Amino acid sequence: xxxxxxxxxxxxxxxxxxxxxxxxxxxxxxxxxxxxxxxxxxxxxxxxxxxxxxxxxxxxxxxxxxxxxxxxxxxxxxxxxxxxxxxxxxxxxxxxxxxxxxxxxxxxxxxxxxxxxxxxxxxxxxxxxxxxxxxxxxxxxxxxxxxxxxxxxxxxxxxxxxxxxxxxxxxxxxxxxxxxxxxxxxxxxxxxxxxxxxxxxxxxxxxxxxxxxxxxxxxxxxxxxxxxxxxxxxxxxxxxxxxxxxxxxxxxxxxxxxxxxxxxxxxxxxxxxxxxxxxxxxxxxxxxxxxxxxxxxxxxxxxxxxxxxxxxxxxxxxxxxxxxxxxxxxxxxxxxxxxxxxxxxxxxxxxxxxxxxxxxxxxxxxxxxxxxxx
Ligand SMILES: Cc1cc2nc3c(=O)[nH]c(=O)nc-3n(C[C@H](O)[C@H](O)[C@H](O)COP(=O)(O)OP(=O)(O)OC[C@H]3O[C@@H](n4cnc5c(N)ncnc54)[C@H](O)[C@@H]3O)c2cc1C
Numbered sequence: 001x002x003x004x005x006x007x008x009x010x011x012x013x014x015x016x017x018x019x020x021x022x023x024x025x026x027x028x029x030x031x032x033x034x035x036x037x038x039x040x041x042x043x044x045x046x047x048x049x050x051x052x053x054x055x056x057x058x059x060x061x062x063x064x065x066x067x068x069x070x071x072x073x074x075x076x077x078x079x080x081x082x083x084x085x086x087x088x089x090x091x092x093x094x095x096x097x098x099x100x101x102x103x104x105x106x107x108x109x110x111x112x113x114x115x116x117x118x119x120x121x122x123x124x125x126x127x128x129x130x131x132x133x134x135x136x137x138x139x140x141x142x143x144x145x146x147x148x149x150x151x152x153x154x155x156x157x158x159x160x161x162x163x164x165x166x167x168x169x170x171x172x173x174x175x176x177x178x179x180x181x182x183x184x185x186x187x188x189x190x191x192x193x194x195x196x197x198x199x200x201x202x203x204x205x206x207x208x209x210x211x212x213x214x215x216x217x218x219x220x221x222x223x224x225x226x227x228x229x230x231x232x233x234x235x236x237x238x239x240x241x242x243x244x245x246x247x248x249x250x251x252x253x254x255x256x257x258x259x260x261x262x263x264x265x266x267x268x269x270x271x272x273x274x275x276x277x278x279x280x281x282x283x284x285x286x287x288x289x290x291x292x293x294x295x296x297x298x299x300x301x302x303x304x305x306x307x308x309x310x311x312x313x314x315x316x317x318x319x320x321x322x323x324x325x326x327x328x329x330x331x332x333x334x335x336x337x338x339x340x341x342x343x344x345x346x347x348x349x350x351x352x353x354x355x356x357x358x359x360x361x362x363x364x365x366x367x368x369x370x371x372x373x374x
Contacts, residue, residue: 001186001326001333003142004341005348007062010149014349017178018143018151019171021158025139027271029188030303032136033209034249035241036334037227039076039130043089044310044332046096047359051339053097054355058338059133066141074242075226076130077113079288081121086231090125102126115219115291116228132227132241134248135334142341159187159194164320182322182348186340189266189303191327195317200365202313202328203306205261206269208277210299211252216291217243220253229258230288236260238284240292250298255285258331261304273299304331308365312336314343315362324348 002018009016022028040056042048059071080087094101104112104124113124143153160172162183169183187194189204214220225242236259243253257280278299286293307313307328317323324347326340333340339355346353363369 005344006146008345010151025136038335041094046093049097055339073131080231185325206264209256211250213252213294215294219291271300
Protein backbone atom coordinates (compact mmCIF):
# COMPACT_ATOMS: atom_id res chain seq x y z
CA UNK A 1 0.00 0.00 0.00
CA UNK A 2 2.82 2.35 0.92
CA UNK A 3 4.82 1.68 -2.25
CA UNK A 4 1.79 2.39 -4.43
CA UNK A 5 1.01 5.58 -2.48
CA UNK A 6 4.59 6.82 -3.08
CA UNK A 7 4.16 6.30 -6.82
CA UNK A 8 0.85 8.20 -7.01
CA UNK A 9 2.10 11.12 -4.94
CA UNK A 10 5.35 11.44 -6.88
CA UNK A 11 3.53 11.26 -10.22
CA UNK A 12 1.32 14.15 -9.11
CA UNK A 13 4.51 16.19 -8.79
CA UNK A 14 4.54 16.34 -4.99
CA UNK A 15 7.56 15.53 -2.88
CA UNK A 16 7.34 12.15 -1.10
CA UNK A 17 9.54 10.00 1.15
CA UNK A 18 8.72 6.31 1.64
CA UNK A 19 10.08 4.98 4.96
CA UNK A 20 10.42 1.18 5.31
CA UNK A 21 11.84 -0.59 8.36
CA UNK A 22 13.08 -3.59 6.30
CA UNK A 23 14.29 -3.86 2.71
CA UNK A 24 12.09 -3.42 -0.36
CA UNK A 25 9.73 -6.34 -1.09
CA UNK A 26 10.89 -8.18 2.06
CA UNK A 27 9.30 -11.32 3.51
CA UNK A 28 8.54 -10.15 7.08
CA UNK A 29 5.09 -8.59 6.63
CA UNK A 30 1.97 -9.37 4.58
CA UNK A 31 3.09 -8.96 0.98
CA UNK A 32 5.38 -11.88 0.12
CA UNK A 33 4.86 -15.33 -1.37
CA UNK A 34 4.93 -14.55 -5.12
CA UNK A 35 1.20 -14.66 -5.81
CA UNK A 36 -1.96 -12.90 -4.71
CA UNK A 37 -5.40 -13.72 -6.06
CA UNK A 38 -7.02 -10.94 -8.06
CA UNK A 39 -10.81 -11.22 -8.36
CA UNK A 40 -13.57 -8.75 -9.17
CA UNK A 41 -16.87 -10.58 -8.45
CA UNK A 42 -16.19 -9.86 -4.86
CA UNK A 43 -17.93 -12.26 -2.49
CA UNK A 44 -17.02 -10.12 0.52
CA UNK A 45 -19.42 -7.33 -0.63
CA UNK A 46 -20.50 -5.70 -3.92
CA UNK A 47 -19.39 -2.29 -2.53
CA UNK A 48 -15.80 -3.33 -3.23
CA UNK A 49 -16.40 -3.81 -6.96
CA UNK A 50 -16.12 -0.14 -8.10
CA UNK A 51 -12.80 0.04 -6.26
CA UNK A 52 -11.70 -3.15 -8.01
CA UNK A 53 -12.60 -1.74 -11.42
CA UNK A 54 -10.26 1.16 -10.71
CA UNK A 55 -7.67 -1.22 -9.23
CA UNK A 56 -7.66 -3.24 -12.47
CA UNK A 57 -7.17 -0.08 -14.56
CA UNK A 58 -4.35 1.07 -12.32
CA UNK A 59 -2.58 -2.32 -12.52
CA UNK A 60 -2.72 -2.14 -16.31
CA UNK A 61 -1.38 1.43 -16.34
CA UNK A 62 1.47 0.44 -14.05
CA UNK A 63 2.27 -2.49 -16.35
CA UNK A 64 2.54 -0.21 -19.33
CA UNK A 65 4.70 2.33 -17.48
CA UNK A 66 7.19 -0.27 -16.22
CA UNK A 67 6.94 -2.54 -19.28
CA UNK A 68 6.15 -5.84 -17.55
CA UNK A 69 3.13 -8.03 -16.89
CA UNK A 70 2.01 -7.96 -13.27
CA UNK A 71 -1.63 -9.07 -13.37
CA UNK A 72 -2.17 -12.44 -15.04
CA UNK A 73 -5.85 -12.82 -15.90
CA UNK A 74 -5.97 -16.63 -16.11
CA UNK A 75 -9.41 -16.88 -14.50
CA UNK A 76 -10.52 -17.89 -11.01
CA UNK A 77 -12.68 -20.96 -10.42
CA UNK A 78 -14.79 -20.90 -7.24
CA UNK A 79 -15.95 -24.36 -6.18
CA UNK A 80 -18.66 -24.20 -3.56
CA UNK A 81 -22.21 -25.13 -2.67
CA UNK A 82 -25.23 -22.87 -3.34
CA UNK A 83 -26.17 -21.01 -0.19
CA UNK A 84 -22.53 -20.70 0.88
CA UNK A 85 -21.04 -17.24 1.41
CA UNK A 86 -18.58 -17.49 -1.46
CA UNK A 87 -21.06 -18.94 -3.98
CA UNK A 88 -23.82 -16.44 -3.19
CA UNK A 89 -21.47 -13.51 -2.70
CA UNK A 90 -19.71 -14.00 -6.05
CA UNK A 91 -23.03 -14.19 -7.90
CA UNK A 92 -24.42 -11.16 -6.08
CA UNK A 93 -21.42 -8.99 -6.97
CA UNK A 94 -21.39 -10.28 -10.55
CA UNK A 95 -25.10 -9.55 -11.08
CA UNK A 96 -25.01 -6.16 -9.30
CA UNK A 97 -22.12 -4.95 -11.44
CA UNK A 98 -22.64 -6.92 -14.67
CA UNK A 99 -19.42 -8.94 -14.39
CA UNK A 100 -18.78 -12.01 -16.50
CA UNK A 101 -19.08 -15.34 -14.66
CA UNK A 102 -19.86 -18.81 -15.98
CA UNK A 103 -21.62 -21.41 -13.87
CA UNK A 104 -20.52 -25.04 -14.21
CA UNK A 105 -22.60 -27.79 -12.65
CA UNK A 106 -20.61 -30.62 -11.03
CA UNK A 107 -20.64 -32.86 -14.11
CA UNK A 108 -19.49 -30.08 -16.43
CA UNK A 109 -16.88 -29.02 -13.88
CA UNK A 110 -15.43 -32.56 -13.80
CA UNK A 111 -15.44 -32.67 -17.60
CA UNK A 112 -13.71 -29.30 -18.17
CA UNK A 113 -11.39 -29.49 -15.17
CA UNK A 114 -10.74 -33.19 -14.52
CA UNK A 115 -8.04 -32.36 -11.97
CA UNK A 116 -10.76 -31.43 -9.44
CA UNK A 117 -12.68 -34.12 -7.54
CA UNK A 118 -16.07 -32.70 -6.60
CA UNK A 119 -19.29 -34.16 -5.30
CA UNK A 120 -22.59 -33.63 -7.09
CA UNK A 121 -23.77 -30.82 -4.82
CA UNK A 122 -20.80 -28.61 -5.76
CA UNK A 123 -21.03 -25.87 -8.36
CA UNK A 124 -18.18 -24.13 -10.14
CA UNK A 125 -18.23 -20.43 -10.97
CA UNK A 126 -15.55 -19.38 -13.42
CA UNK A 127 -14.62 -15.69 -13.42
CA UNK A 128 -12.50 -15.33 -16.58
CA UNK A 129 -11.15 -11.81 -15.92
CA UNK A 130 -9.79 -12.69 -12.51
CA UNK A 131 -6.31 -14.13 -11.93
CA UNK A 132 -3.27 -13.33 -9.82
CA UNK A 133 -0.45 -10.84 -9.22
CA UNK A 134 3.14 -11.50 -8.07
CA UNK A 135 3.39 -9.17 -5.03
CA UNK A 136 7.18 -8.93 -4.89
CA UNK A 137 7.32 -7.93 -8.56
CA UNK A 138 4.45 -5.50 -8.07
CA UNK A 139 6.12 -3.77 -5.10
CA UNK A 140 9.39 -3.44 -7.01
CA UNK A 141 7.41 -1.97 -9.92
CA UNK A 142 5.64 0.61 -7.70
CA UNK A 143 8.95 1.63 -6.16
CA UNK A 144 10.67 1.94 -9.53
CA UNK A 145 7.72 3.96 -10.78
CA UNK A 146 7.84 6.18 -7.68
CA UNK A 147 11.58 6.76 -7.90
CA UNK A 148 11.41 7.56 -11.61
CA UNK A 149 8.91 10.27 -10.69
CA UNK A 150 11.21 11.68 -7.99
CA UNK A 151 10.26 9.82 -4.76
CA UNK A 152 12.90 9.07 -2.11
CA UNK A 153 12.71 5.57 -0.63
CA UNK A 154 14.48 4.95 2.69
CA UNK A 155 15.01 1.25 3.48
CA UNK A 156 16.03 -0.37 6.77
CA UNK A 157 14.71 2.75 8.50
CA UNK A 158 12.20 2.07 11.28
CA UNK A 159 9.88 4.90 12.28
CA UNK A 160 10.26 5.14 16.07
CA UNK A 161 7.52 7.70 16.73
CA UNK A 162 5.67 10.58 15.12
CA UNK A 163 3.59 13.56 16.18
CA UNK A 164 1.67 16.37 14.57
CA UNK A 165 3.10 19.74 15.49
CA UNK A 166 1.28 22.77 14.09
CA UNK A 167 1.57 22.66 10.33
CA UNK A 168 3.76 19.57 9.99
CA UNK A 169 4.27 15.99 11.16
CA UNK A 170 7.57 15.17 12.91
CA UNK A 171 8.79 11.63 12.32
CA UNK A 172 11.52 10.23 14.57
CA UNK A 173 14.01 7.84 13.03
CA UNK A 174 17.05 6.20 14.65
CA UNK A 175 19.41 8.80 13.26
CA UNK A 176 17.34 11.92 12.94
CA UNK A 177 13.99 13.56 12.41
CA UNK A 178 12.02 14.10 9.22
CA UNK A 179 9.35 16.81 8.99
CA UNK A 180 6.58 16.41 6.43
CA UNK A 181 3.36 18.20 5.47
CA UNK A 182 1.26 15.07 5.88
CA UNK A 183 1.79 11.45 6.90
CA UNK A 184 0.28 8.26 5.50
CA UNK A 185 0.61 5.20 7.72
CA UNK A 186 0.49 1.86 5.85
CA UNK A 187 2.26 -0.31 8.38
CA UNK A 188 0.33 -3.56 8.00
CA UNK A 189 0.54 -5.88 11.02
CA UNK A 190 2.41 -3.18 13.00
CA UNK A 191 -0.35 -0.57 12.63
CA UNK A 192 -1.54 -0.69 16.26
CA UNK A 193 2.06 -0.10 17.34
CA UNK A 194 2.70 2.76 14.92
CA UNK A 195 -0.67 4.43 15.66
CA UNK A 196 -1.40 4.22 19.35
CA UNK A 197 -4.78 5.96 19.28
CA UNK A 198 -6.79 4.04 16.65
CA UNK A 199 -9.57 3.02 19.02
CA UNK A 200 -10.32 -0.18 17.05
CA UNK A 201 -8.44 -3.44 17.62
CA UNK A 202 -6.45 -4.92 14.75
CA UNK A 203 -5.45 -8.58 15.15
CA UNK A 204 -2.39 -9.87 13.28
CA UNK A 205 -2.59 -13.59 12.52
CA UNK A 206 -0.08 -16.05 11.18
CA UNK A 207 -1.15 -17.81 7.98
CA UNK A 208 0.57 -20.85 6.49
CA UNK A 209 1.36 -21.07 2.78
CA UNK A 210 2.98 -23.97 0.94
CA UNK A 211 4.15 -25.02 -2.51
CA UNK A 212 3.35 -28.51 -3.77
CA UNK A 213 5.32 -30.23 -6.51
CA UNK A 214 2.45 -31.99 -8.32
CA UNK A 215 2.59 -35.74 -9.04
CA UNK A 216 1.01 -34.80 -12.37
CA UNK A 217 2.73 -31.46 -13.23
CA UNK A 218 0.61 -30.81 -16.33
CA UNK A 219 -2.60 -30.71 -14.33
CA UNK A 220 -1.49 -27.61 -12.44
CA UNK A 221 -0.10 -25.53 -15.29
CA UNK A 222 -1.60 -22.21 -16.23
CA UNK A 223 -3.82 -22.76 -19.26
CA UNK A 224 -5.09 -26.06 -17.90
CA UNK A 225 -5.75 -24.84 -14.39
CA UNK A 226 -7.14 -21.45 -13.34
CA UNK A 227 -6.61 -20.03 -9.86
CA UNK A 228 -9.06 -22.00 -7.69
CA UNK A 229 -10.82 -21.49 -4.40
CA UNK A 230 -12.70 -24.31 -2.72
CA UNK A 231 -15.32 -23.54 -0.08
CA UNK A 232 -16.38 -26.81 1.53
CA UNK A 233 -19.26 -26.80 3.96
CA UNK A 234 -18.16 -25.91 7.44
CA UNK A 235 -14.40 -25.91 6.70
CA UNK A 236 -12.11 -22.99 6.03
CA UNK A 237 -11.86 -22.21 2.30
CA UNK A 238 -8.55 -22.98 0.64
CA UNK A 239 -7.08 -22.00 -2.67
CA UNK A 240 -4.31 -22.66 -5.15
CA UNK A 241 -2.38 -20.78 -7.81
CA UNK A 242 -1.34 -22.69 -10.96
CA UNK A 243 2.29 -22.96 -11.98
CA UNK A 244 3.35 -20.61 -14.76
CA UNK A 245 6.44 -20.32 -16.99
CA UNK A 246 7.72 -17.03 -15.57
CA UNK A 247 7.20 -18.13 -11.95
CA UNK A 248 9.62 -16.78 -9.35
CA UNK A 249 10.01 -18.15 -5.82
CA UNK A 250 9.55 -21.79 -4.77
CA UNK A 251 8.75 -24.49 -7.31
CA UNK A 252 5.22 -25.86 -7.56
CA UNK A 253 1.59 -24.90 -7.08
CA UNK A 254 1.04 -22.52 -4.18
CA UNK A 255 -1.72 -23.53 -1.76
CA UNK A 256 -3.09 -21.93 1.40
CA UNK A 257 -6.07 -21.85 3.71
CA UNK A 258 -8.00 -18.58 3.74
CA UNK A 259 -8.91 -19.11 7.35
CA UNK A 260 -8.71 -17.68 10.84
CA UNK A 261 -4.96 -18.30 11.25
CA UNK A 262 -3.32 -18.07 14.66
CA UNK A 263 -2.78 -14.82 16.60
CA UNK A 264 0.79 -13.60 16.36
CA UNK A 265 3.18 -10.87 17.42
CA UNK A 266 4.58 -9.36 14.20
CA UNK A 267 7.99 -8.81 15.82
CA UNK A 268 8.27 -12.53 16.70
CA UNK A 269 7.09 -14.05 13.42
CA UNK A 270 9.91 -16.11 11.87
CA UNK A 271 8.14 -18.01 9.08
CA UNK A 272 8.57 -21.42 10.71
CA UNK A 273 5.86 -23.98 9.88
CA UNK A 274 5.10 -27.06 11.99
CA UNK A 275 5.03 -30.47 10.24
CA UNK A 276 1.36 -31.00 11.24
CA UNK A 277 0.43 -27.71 9.53
CA UNK A 278 2.05 -28.90 6.31
CA UNK A 279 0.20 -32.20 6.60
CA UNK A 280 -3.14 -30.44 7.11
CA UNK A 281 -2.64 -28.37 3.97
CA UNK A 282 -1.59 -31.40 1.92
CA UNK A 283 -4.57 -33.44 3.05
CA UNK A 284 -7.06 -30.64 2.27
CA UNK A 285 -5.68 -30.36 -1.26
CA UNK A 286 -5.49 -34.14 -1.66
CA UNK A 287 -9.23 -34.38 -1.09
CA UNK A 288 -10.25 -32.17 -4.01
CA UNK A 289 -7.19 -31.87 -6.28
CA UNK A 290 -5.51 -35.29 -5.94
CA UNK A 291 -3.12 -34.99 -8.91
CA UNK A 292 -1.70 -31.78 -7.49
CA UNK A 293 -0.33 -33.39 -4.39
CA UNK A 294 3.29 -34.46 -4.43
CA UNK A 295 5.94 -33.29 -2.02
CA UNK A 296 5.83 -29.88 -0.38
CA UNK A 297 8.79 -27.94 -1.82
CA UNK A 298 8.54 -25.04 0.63
CA UNK A 299 6.28 -23.71 3.36
CA UNK A 300 6.32 -20.45 5.26
CA UNK A 301 4.02 -17.96 6.98
CA UNK A 302 2.67 -14.52 6.20
CA UNK A 303 0.49 -12.22 8.30
CA UNK A 304 -3.10 -11.09 7.95
CA UNK A 305 -4.05 -7.91 9.83
CA UNK A 306 -7.68 -8.47 10.74
CA UNK A 307 -10.15 -5.68 11.38
CA UNK A 308 -13.15 -6.49 13.61
CA UNK A 309 -15.48 -6.99 10.61
CA UNK A 310 -12.98 -8.16 7.98
CA UNK A 311 -13.35 -4.96 5.94
CA UNK A 312 -10.50 -2.51 5.36
CA UNK A 313 -10.19 0.69 7.39
CA UNK A 314 -9.20 3.85 5.51
CA UNK A 315 -9.43 7.14 7.36
CA UNK A 316 -7.74 10.00 9.10
CA UNK A 317 -6.06 9.03 12.40
CA UNK A 318 -8.45 10.07 15.23
CA UNK A 319 -7.48 13.40 16.76
CA UNK A 320 -5.12 14.21 13.88
CA UNK A 321 -5.41 16.71 11.08
CA UNK A 322 -2.81 15.59 8.55
CA UNK A 323 -2.17 11.91 9.26
CA UNK A 324 -4.04 9.21 7.35
CA UNK A 325 -3.93 5.44 7.55
CA UNK A 326 -4.89 2.37 5.51
CA UNK A 327 -5.07 -0.82 7.56
CA UNK A 328 -7.02 -3.95 8.50
CA UNK A 329 -6.76 -5.52 5.07
CA UNK A 330 -7.81 -8.82 6.66
CA UNK A 331 -6.12 -11.13 4.18
CA UNK A 332 -7.66 -9.74 1.00
CA UNK A 333 -6.03 -6.37 0.38
CA UNK A 334 -3.22 -6.88 -2.09
CA UNK A 335 -5.31 -6.72 -5.26
CA UNK A 336 -6.50 -3.28 -4.07
CA UNK A 337 -3.06 -1.81 -3.49
CA UNK A 338 -3.14 -0.12 -6.90
CA UNK A 339 -6.34 1.76 -6.06
CA UNK A 340 -5.36 2.31 -2.43
CA UNK A 341 -2.25 4.13 -3.64
CA UNK A 342 -4.51 6.54 -5.47
CA UNK A 343 -6.90 6.88 -2.51
CA UNK A 344 -4.09 7.64 -0.08
CA UNK A 345 -2.47 10.17 -2.40
CA UNK A 346 -5.86 11.92 -2.84
CA UNK A 347 -6.41 12.05 0.91
CA UNK A 348 -2.96 13.36 1.74
CA UNK A 349 -2.81 15.92 -1.08
CA UNK A 350 -6.50 16.96 -1.43
CA UNK A 351 -7.93 15.80 1.92
CA UNK A 352 -10.68 14.03 -0.04
CA UNK A 353 -11.15 11.43 -2.76
CA UNK A 354 -13.80 10.79 -5.43
CA UNK A 355 -13.35 7.04 -5.01
CA UNK A 356 -16.15 5.31 -3.05
CA UNK A 357 -14.46 4.50 0.26
CA UNK A 358 -17.12 5.74 2.72
CA UNK A 359 -17.99 2.15 3.69
CA UNK A 360 -14.39 1.69 4.88
CA UNK A 361 -14.33 4.61 7.31
CA UNK A 362 -13.56 4.26 11.00
CA UNK A 363 -16.93 5.59 12.14
CA UNK A 364 -18.68 2.34 11.18
CA UNK A 365 -17.39 1.03 14.52
CA UNK A 366 -19.04 3.91 16.39
CA UNK A 367 -21.58 2.24 18.71
CA UNK A 368 -23.99 5.19 18.24
CA UNK A 369 -24.43 4.15 14.58
CA UNK A 370 -26.85 1.29 14.15
CA UNK A 371 -27.54 -1.33 11.50
CA UNK A 372 -25.75 -2.07 8.23
CA UNK A 373 -25.77 1.35 6.64
CA UNK A 374 -22.80 0.70 4.40
C1 LIG B 1 -0.81 -15.77 3.17
C2 LIG B 1 -1.49 -14.55 2.62
C3 LIG B 1 -2.24 -14.66 1.47
C4 LIG B 1 -2.90 -13.55 0.96
N1 LIG B 1 -3.61 -13.68 -0.20
C5 LIG B 1 -4.16 -12.59 -0.77
C6 LIG B 1 -4.77 -12.69 -2.02
O1 LIG B 1 -4.79 -13.78 -2.63
N2 LIG B 1 -5.29 -11.57 -2.59
C7 LIG B 1 -5.24 -10.37 -1.96
O2 LIG B 1 -5.75 -9.39 -2.52
N3 LIG B 1 -4.67 -10.23 -0.75
C8 LIG B 1 -4.13 -11.32 -0.14
N4 LIG B 1 -3.51 -11.21 1.06
C9 LIG B 1 -3.57 -9.94 1.79
C10 LIG B 1 -2.59 -8.93 1.28
O3 LIG B 1 -1.36 -9.54 0.95
C11 LIG B 1 -2.44 -7.85 2.33
O4 LIG B 1 -3.73 -7.32 2.59
C12 LIG B 1 -1.52 -6.74 1.87
O5 LIG B 1 -0.31 -7.27 1.40
C13 LIG B 1 -1.30 -5.78 3.00
O6 LIG B 1 -0.40 -4.77 2.59
P1 LIG B 1 0.09 -3.68 3.62
O7 LIG B 1 0.80 -2.67 2.83
O8 LIG B 1 -1.04 -3.28 4.50
O9 LIG B 1 1.10 -4.48 4.60
P2 LIG B 1 2.67 -4.86 4.36
O10 LIG B 1 2.91 -5.27 2.96
O11 LIG B 1 3.07 -5.80 5.44
O12 LIG B 1 3.36 -3.47 4.54
C14 LIG B 1 3.51 -2.85 5.77
C15 LIG B 1 4.92 -2.31 5.79
O13 LIG B 1 5.09 -1.43 6.88
C16 LIG B 1 6.42 -1.60 7.33
N5 LIG B 1 6.50 -1.07 8.69
C17 LIG B 1 5.81 -1.49 9.77
N6 LIG B 1 6.15 -0.77 10.84
C18 LIG B 1 7.08 0.14 10.44
C19 LIG B 1 7.82 1.15 11.09
N7 LIG B 1 7.69 1.40 12.41
N8 LIG B 1 8.68 1.88 10.38
C20 LIG B 1 8.83 1.68 9.02
N9 LIG B 1 8.17 0.70 8.35
C21 LIG B 1 7.30 -0.05 9.06
C22 LIG B 1 6.62 -3.10 7.25
O14 LIG B 1 7.98 -3.45 7.28
C23 LIG B 1 5.96 -3.43 5.94
O15 LIG B 1 6.85 -3.39 4.85
C24 LIG B 1 -2.82 -12.29 1.62
C25 LIG B 1 -2.04 -12.18 2.77
C26 LIG B 1 -1.37 -13.29 3.27
C27 LIG B 1 -0.54 -13.15 4.51
